[in-house]
Amino acid sequence: MIDNIRTIAVVGxxxxxxGIAQSLAIVGFPxxxxxxxxxxxxxxRARLIDEADRFEASGVFPVGAADAVRKNLTVARDIETAVAHVDFVQEAVSEVVAIKHEVLARIxxxxxxxxxxxxxxxxxxVSELDVAVVGPERFLNVxxxxxxxxxxxxxxxxxxxxxxxxxxxxxxxLTRAGRSGAEVADVPGFVLNRLQYVLLKEAASIVEEGVASIQDVDTIVxxxxxFRLAFFGPFAIADMAGLDVYANGFHTFEEGFGPRLAAPQLLLDQVAAGRHGxxxxxGWTGDVDADRLRALEDYRARAYSALVRLRADLGPSPLEADAVAPAATES
Known part of the structure; x- marks a missing residue:
């Protein structure tokens, strides 16, 4: 196996x-x-260059990004030619097992x-895709x-x-490209989409039950x-709100909605151990002494106020019907 990635092919x-090819070309990968x-x-390729030109002109991409895409992004006549001499191949074809099997076999x-x-x-x-890969020991999901x-x-x-x-x-x-890689287990949906799809499912239930409209659910989220998720994950947010508060909240949810919204054991174990955040x-995110708590509070205040200013500067998105609202406190 190669010990360093210098050249890349993107199939699809x-x-x-x-977007992946563009991101890697901008930082200098061929x-x-x-x-x-x-x-x-x-x-x-023409679309990606045009996009890079527009984004650089508007300040979204750094100066030189468009030229980097022009220089580093090339086209192969077919899959086999593209992958023949590179260190890393990123497959990005349709989310259909049969199509991925065919393409991964060729790659x-x-x-x-x-x-x-x-x-x-x-x-x-990965276990549903690696059956099509020659040399599955060098195959993973990125x-x-x-x-x-x-x-x-x-x-x-x-x-x-x-x-x-x-x-x-x-x-x-990924680090060279300014990205953060996080390892998760090989289960359907992994972490990102398992969380994202569960949120959408519950949001749809709220609309179907007449609790709130689609627009109002989007506004609340x-x-x-x-708003807070730009800086903190769900475990950190719960630690800041109070794990005992969350446990009491789950009790109310269980009474109203049944076992599907009962408190997770992971939470109950923390509360039983006297770790309330x-x-x-x-709590979950480690020990917090007085100095670390003050630093956290200061960071949170700076982060949230900066995001409020950013949203005010940008204005509402084309999908929003209302004005930018200030951030809420944890609850």
Whole structure:
């Protein structure tokens, strides 16, 4: 297996694959793209260059980004040509097992035996895809998020046959691209989409029950807990609100909605151990003394106020009907 990623092929140049290729080209990786036809890949390259020009002109991309895309992003006539001599191949084709099997078989047959191969599947376990891969020990899921040029988190999932030595190599590539790789288990939906889909399902239930409209649910999410999620994950937010408060809240939910919204044992164990979050010294996210608590409070205040100012500067999105609302406190 290669010990460092220097050259990259992206197979599938649509919205996700194109965004990944663009992100890697901007930071200096030579990237070759391939798709169902050379004409489709050439059109994708032209689109990505045009987009980089527009984004650089508006200040969204750094100066020099568009020239980097022009210089580093090339097109191959087919998949086999694209992957033949690169260190890393990112597959980003349709989220259909049969299509991925066909493409991964072609990639792994033509790529160097030392090349690492990553899928960008958002929900399909590695164990359902590696059966099509020649040399599955060099195969893993490298799941970028949409839109790839801007969202910094990437899920990394190794399968039952994956050599774990691939992880630090891929992480170094992601770090160079300004991304953070987080390893999660090989289960359907992994973490990102398991959480995202559960939120959408509960949001849909709220609308179906007549509790709130689609527009009002979206407003609540983006101006309350969704606002905080830009800086803190759910465990940190619960630690700041108080784990005993959450336990009491789950009691109310269980009475109203039944066992599906009962308190998780992970929470009850913390409360039983007397760890109620930052207010009494720590919880899930570690011990918090007085100095660390003050630093946390100061950071949170700066972060939330900066986001309020940013939203005010940007104004409401084209999808919003209301004005920008201030952030809420934890609850």
């Amino acid at each position: 140049s649509g919205y996700m694959g194109g 990237v070759v793209i391939a798709d169902v036809s050379v004409q489709y890949a050439e059109a994708a 792994s047959a033509a790529a160097s035996p030392e090349a690492i191969i990553g899928s960008n599947t958002s929900t399909i376990p 799941h970028w998020s949409n839109p790839a040029p801007f969202v910094p988190g990437v899920e990394l999932i190794v399968g039952r046959k994956t050599d774990r030595a691939t992880l630090p190599i891929v992480k170094r590539m 983006r101006t309350t807990f969704g 930052v207010k009494n010294g720590g």
